[in-house]
Amino acid sequence: MEIEIATIGGYEEVGRQMTAVRAGNDIVIFDMGLNLSKVLIHDNIQTEGMHSLDLIDMDAIPDDRVMSDLDGEVRAIVPTHGHLDHIGAISKLAHRYDAPVVATPFTLELVRGEVEDEQKFGFENDLIKMDAGETMQIGDHGLELEFVNVTHSIVQAINPVLHTPEGAIVYGLDKRMDHTPVIGEPIDMKRFREIGREGNGVLCYIEDCTNANKQGRTPSENVAREHLRDTLYSMEDYTGGIVATTFSSHIARVKSLIEFAREIGRQPILLGRSMNHYSGTAQQVGIDFPSDVQTVGYRRAIDQTFERIMNDGKGNFLPVVTGHQGEPRAMLTRMARGETPYELDDGDKVVFSARVIPEPTNEGQRYQAEKLLGMQGARVYTDIHVSGHLCQEGHYEMLDALQPQHVIPAHQDLKGFSGYVDLAANQGYVVERDVHITSNGNIIQLA
């Protein structure tokens, strides 16, 4: 059976992930993501009404025109998890394919939200739920799709595996090896080891190189949780304002914030549209997340909530807000500029349970937000966070578990791939023979 892999997006950047695997006449697409930084750099763009081709020209979504060079039928579109760089282009591209979107329940709900907001294209693809550990048949030529449970900075992430007669194709974006996650099951390393040894083994492994240049191993979410607990407990006797911010899609982190706020005697309130969206989705699909937390999404209601907090006393509350990257229109930035009824006083605490995404725009905006908060007298706590991506020892363990014949580094640019290529070369892989360094829009023939 002929096997081809089209590396469509996310092979020159972090963002707009998209990969297609053709096995014989059947094609499975993994991820259809958005590169949000390419959108945000333009002021006030509303992508909902925009045409795909314009977004492709902006490098915001994958240029999927290479799909016409793949000779076969698309059978499934499989987003690995709910981050926008993996699902954000589904509303713009999926309608071109007569295939269902197959994902875990939380991811699928987020996809549903994305396509409901879409104004330019009609989305009629079926949405099929599949949990980690489950499989589905693809086409009529012996292909099977399997979801293996992985751990990442969003719940219900999986690595899809396409089993073919030539061996398994393992699509390895995005994960860390977490054996003590705060929500959900540990990463299923047992299954990865089995896949590496059964049948014809692993023909190809496509790997997330986000942290491939970082030594060591990525700590568990439990480490970030304990760091957060320690930080908030240190503020237990403080009677003024405490405000926290994190990724609103990071359900496990938001859950930890809610629990520790309550333990130090404060009422947590989630503020901001995206906080509302992700937490609501988590509750809706039955994730282990507090159902009794107050969440306020819209600006007018948020300002009313801030007024109530000021009247009742800031010391009784812990607002969890958007703006961990210093985004100009996010809640925390508005608070820092003094544009909300919440007044920061000397000594008030602001907790960033996030790391700055290393990108000039983010770094500049975050610097500005921290300076503005400091000018109001706030004490700023940064970097209470662990990454969602494997570092080098995790990559070593994955190669050891899967023993793939071929590897394709992804989710980075050339500089980002370098650490991974080094590591693979030390494991006996040879560039161009079995390590395929590629870019967007290429097709790699494997069998």
Ligand SMILES: [Zn+2]
């Ligand atoms: Zn991700």
